[in-house]
Amino acid sequence: MTDKADRSQAPAVPAFTKEQFLKSRQRPGHERDILAAVLEDGKTYTFADAEKALQAYLKRSVK
Template sequence: MIKKGTSKAAAMKEETTAAQENLSLPAFTKQQFLESQLFTAQQKDLLNALLQDEETYTTDEVKQQIEQYLKKAVE
């Protein structure tokens, strides 16, 4: 998304830099997160439901998914 007052080239450079930073972060499988001591048992239950078996995720992505799920409005 292009911010107001930002040139298209600057916005593209910003997106590219963000993507490159994301590539340099270590990514882990669902199973690795479930076996880690980084999350509580309750959080691991959520991860088991939220994450896909074949995908890899950074720790930040997983923490963000947990937060988004917990903030989701109850219907």
């Protein structure tokens, strides 16, 4: 099999907008507030992308 055939058979990873993440009930309120600050309007994110942005914010150093 070629790489191209492997990619065409892989399931698509769903991506969501900032607004969709903010309306979701999967995150507690304080995490939605953080996502509102770190995610960009008009851009789509996978669950992994949103989690990565959230964790990067939580682990940042305070100046």
